[in-house]
Amino acid sequence: MNAPLLQINGLHVAYKVYGTRHHVLNGISISVEKGEKVGIIGESGCGKTTTLKSVLRILPSNALIEGGEILYDSKNVLKMDGNELRKLRRTKVSMIFQDPTAALNPVFKIGEQLFDIIRAKYEDGGRSLTSKEIREEAEMLIRQVMLPEPERILSSYPFQLSGGMRQRVMIAMALASASELLLADEPTTNLDVTIQDQILRLIDRIVNEKKLSIVLVSHALGAVRKMVNRVYVMYAGTIVEEGRTRDVFENPLHPYTKMLLASAPKLTGEGISEGIPGRIPDYSSPPPGCRFHPRCPSATPACRFKEPKMVEVEPNHRVACYLYSMRGE
């Protein structure tokens, strides 16, 4: 079998805050095959964005990668030099951010920003395009995200567009450079509910058409369920469960997964989310053992001492919880 397109092995990331280290990512491992669609779910603050930003090496300056490796096409991203990283970002992997205002520069027109990305991508591939070719490609991308009147969009400034339009523009920009892997970080969180579904369907369609791989982080669990092949459940910087989407949603194993799925607003729109009692731990002194034990209704003394290892409970369905492995293992 070929190596996965992306393989994160035992990644540890901390943030330095006033001289104290906050140990956020606690040795996570995630893999994505070529053409595979993978989801990451978990409450806010669990480390999902940190994970995605690590892949592109765009973590904030107070972040420290303390251990592990990130292999892209078998090459360690953490050891890439500036040139290799630039190539990775321009031609292979791109990210759709939660907040489009963070990705769009307010002082340049959409067209100028998109043209730059397209130009850079071709230059990296050893080709230079004429301005006309660049414009044509930009218009094609704008049409692909189903925005009307590409010329008008290209000559607009970000503030002249609605939130939904900006999000589409950002998807177009991500598509301009992603030829293999799209990292979508809550791509619809800031949008009106009526547009959320449209945007996710659009992303899904494009991923299918272009045969991209995607890592989708979203609180819209119904959409995640429909869209991805495999899902990772993340709690406080640890992967607590992973498996095929159907297995995880229909037969969640980890107490955290069970509570997370139960706390999501019902897919029908009825019922009110209860939330999970308690809160994410303080990362400057995370609880020993299983990080979820202080909130876990099934916790036993063993859970406080040693972190449970991942065990495979059914084919390709793994969980890190002593309920499924020998106590104290």
Ligand SMILES: Nc1ncnc2c1ncn2[C@@H]1O[C@H](COP(=O)(O)OP(=O)(O)O)[C@@H](O)[C@H]1O
């Ligand atoms: N630059 C930073 N400095 C300090 N702490 C940070 C920084 N960025 C994120 N964090 C903290 O790291 C934890 C994980 O954050 P994040 O990766 O954004 O989680 P998620 O995307 O799952 O909501 C949170 O507790 C957050 O406050």
Ligand SMILES: [Mg+2]
């Ligand atoms: Mg986030």
